[in-house]
Amino acid sequence: MAEDLPATRAALAEGRISYRHAQAIVQQSWSIPVEGLAAFEQALLPSAEHLTVAKLKHKARLLRERLHPETITARRARSITDRTSGVTPEYDGMATLYLTTGAELVQAIFHRANDLAASLQSPDETRTLTQVRTDVLSDLLIHGVTPTGVGTGVKATVQVTVPVLTLLGHSEEPGYLEGYGPIDPDTARDLASKAPSITRLLTHPETGVILSVGRDRYKTPKAMRRFLRLRDETCRFPGCNRPARGAELDHSHDWGLLGETAHDNLAHLCKPNHALKTQTRWSVAQQPGGILTWTSPTGREFITEPATILPTVLPTGPPKAGPPPVGPPTAAASDLPDDPPF
Incomplete structure (x- = not known):
């Protein structure tokens, strides 16, 4: 901080950021x-x-990926040779099993285990989701399936966003892996090639992605839910990092108070924070670009930013002939399940 990041040191000295924030900036800057x-x-x-x-x-x-002078492809090729796994003994008869490999593989493993764990929860289940997920991983690694047979035929799923020119091989712009961040274009193209379905998001007026249904309906259309999940990635309450894939969609301006079902009035909230927003004096206002400004019961403001900035220009006019314009992303993902309206 003294030599290479003087502004970070000044912000820390003035109390504008915490020591842990400064640590994070330093750690993320080491490879630049x-x-x-x-x-x-x-x-x-x-x-x-x-x-x-x-x-x-x-x-x-x-x-870091955007500003790094070396391509992510070159760094991925070098790093993947260092993939590793092992065991670390812990206290009280415990141990930690660790696996370090490609981000897309780790995300797929975690999502499969988490989805199976969620399917096993019931009113009679005394274990937490974390405990169930840990038990599921243990059963899958040792037996291939859980003792009750859960896991048979269940495949891991990931959501990856790929710029259209990268997908076509005309660009080396990184892809984006949900829950992780930028990934090298070769991995992004490989994941897209194996995807059971392709969803185009905001690439051309032909896409038909719905960004608003106004007051016509309360339930959020599937295409809009997919857009919002990609934009938010996590619960949008201050400090919460629960994944959006298991959260609820909340109308920032309440539907009951004439709020619209639109991309700029919807955001993901996990169940506890959705209840907190609904039942307490916490309030939220949505700014352009999906930025949320929260106000606590004491009047203090907190800002949360979307994980991904997506263009939100509504399609106008009839579809035009020819290839789609350069730049906007293409997403490869399996269909999202129909979830209850929130």
Whole structure:
């Protein structure tokens, strides 16, 4: 901080960021060459003043990939040779099993275990979701399935966003893995090639992605839910990192108070925080770009940013002939399940 990140040191000294925020900035900057540190710090530091440490790390990863002079493809090729696994003994008869490999594999493993664990929960289940997920992973690794047969034929799923020119092989822009961040274009193309279905999001007026149904309906259309899940990635309450895939969609301006079912009036909230927003004096206002400004019962404001900035220009006019315009993303993912209206 004294030599390479002076603005971070100044912000820490002035109390605008915490020690853990400064630690996160330093750790995320280690792989960036010295000549790129100033731009990285300048772009990241303003967000450090209102983001939690976990959210700051996520944003720092995105910035690092964008500003790093070496391609992510070259760094992935070098790093994947260091994949490893092992066991660390712990206290009281416990041990930790660790696995370090490609982000897409780790995310798929975790999502499969988490979905199976959620399917096993019931009113009679005394274990927490974390405990059930840990037991499921143990059963799958030792027996292939759980003792009751859960897991047979269940496949892991991931959601990856791929810029259309990267998908076509005309660009080396990184893809984006839900729950992780940027991934190298070769891995993104490989995941897209194996996807059971492709969903195009905001790539062309032909897509028909719905961004608003106004007051015509309360339930959020599937295409809009997919867009919002990609945008939010996690619960949007301050400090919460529960994944959006298991959260509820909340109308920032309540439906009962004439709020619309639209992309700029919806955000993911986990069940506990959805109840907190509904039943207490917490309030939220949604700003352009999916930014949420929360106000606590004491009047203090908190800002939460979306994980992914997506264009939100509504399609106008008839579809045009020819290829789609350059730049916007293409998403490869299996269909999202129909969930209850919230």
